[in-house]
Amino acid sequence: MKNSPLTCDNSRVTAARSELRDVRGEYGIDGGSAAIAYLLTGVAAGLVLTGFGLIHARSGYLVLRFFELFGGLALILNVVNYLFFTRIGKFVVWAELLDNLPFEGDERVLDMGCGRGAVLGMVAKLLPRGRAVGLDLWRSQDQSGNSLEAAWQNLDKECVRDRCDLQTGDMSAMPFPDSVFDLVVSSLAIHNIESPQSRLQAIDEAVRVLRPGGRLLIADLMRTKEYARRLRELGMEGIVERRLDWRFWLGTLGIAGLVTAAKSSHPKSSS
Numbered sequence: 001m002k003n004s005p006l007t008c009d010n011s012r013v014t015a016a017r018s019e020l021r022d023v024r025g026e027y028g029i030d031g032g033s034a035a036i037a038y039l040l041t042g043v044a045a046g047l048v049l050t051g052f053g054l055i056h057a058r059s060g061y062l063v064l065r066f067f068e069l070f071g072g073l074a075l076i077l078n079v080v081n082y083l084f085f086t087r088i089g090k091f092v093v094w095a096e097l098l099d100n101l102p103f104e105g106d107e108r109v110l111d112m113g114c115g116r117g118a119v120l121g122m123v124a125k126l127l128p129r130g131r132a133v134g135l136d137l138w139r140s141q142d143q144s145g146n147s148l149e150a151a152w153q154n155l156d157k158e159c160v161r162d163r164c165d166l167q168t169g170d171m172s173a174m175p176f177p178d179s180v181f182d183l184v185v186s187s188l189a190i191h192n193i194e195s196p197q198s199r200l201q202a203i204d205e206a207v208r209v210l211r212p213g214g215r216l217l218i219a220d221l222m223r224t225k226e227y228a229r230r231l232r233e234l235g236m237e238g239i240v241e242r243r244l245d246w247r248f249w250l251g252t253l254g255i256a257g258l259v260t261a262a263k264s265s266h267p268k269s270s271s
């Protein structure tokens with residue numbers, strides 16, 4: 001990921017796909033202060049365990065040494081993996097996901113729980129004649145430095161402000177009419193809704209605002225099977241749920257997943 005000078009050359013930005021990996025904004029740390037506390041605790045516990053493992057390297061029980069050394073290293077690796085994921089990995093994964101989608105450039109796209117605009121800014125680069133809309137409650141416990149202003153600043157840095165709208169609102173009761181978006185994306189956001197019923201309402205809302213034939217992509221932690229089940233109940237088509245990989249934190253262990261689906265072009269009539 002390279003840092004370019006902060007000038008907005010629109011002919012360059014509309015070169016779109018090659019711009020996806022050129023992230024210029026500042027997107028904080030997912031999980032906010034809880035994640036920062038988790039990371040610091042992980043490093044401290046990892047160093048202490050590894051230290052004990054080294055002290056006991058020539059003595060003590062083999063099982064204890066193994067637990068100390070490998071446990072300590074695993075904790076430290078997990079912290080490094082989380083930092084990589086939140087600062088680099090999720091951008092690389094989303095760049096690949098978006099790069100694999102067909103875009104005409106005039107679509108309307110919604111990012112549910114856009115936060116500081118990481119995915120919103122990327123998708124907007126693919127929409128020279130379209131619109132990218134971000135919806136969020138700007139909860140700082142979910143992303144460090146999260147705010148409406150921070151999102152606008154990042155959209156400026158990515159040179160896509162003129163094709164974006166930001167709205168404050170709850171994704172389980174979205175302030176949009178039915179069938180207005182060609183694509184709905186959501187990154188690391190829906191699992192933050194604590195009530196299981198409201199999480200399902202967020203899925204219902206994503207489907208409601210999609211136009212017939214529109215597509216949905218959700219990358220999230222822990223809950224993607226739950227989303228896929230709901231999408232099946234709602235009659236969505238081509239539903240695929242799969243693990244993401246180590247670039248999306250513990251994706252390899254099944255902690256992070258992706259759900260993709262399409263809304264039928266011929267919705268069943270309610271009569």
Ligand SMILES: C[S@@+](CC[C@H](N)C(=O)[O-])C[C@H]1O[C@@H](n2cnc3c(N)ncnc32)[C@H](O)[C@@H]1O
Binds near residue numbers: 027112137143
């Ligand atoms: C971990 S951040 C991810 C932000 C962004 N999608 C990204 O990948 O960088 C989760 C976001 O979900 C938002 N959020 C949580 N609950 C929400 C809700 N009910 N409605 C709208 N946004 C919500 C938070 O404010 C936060 O910005």
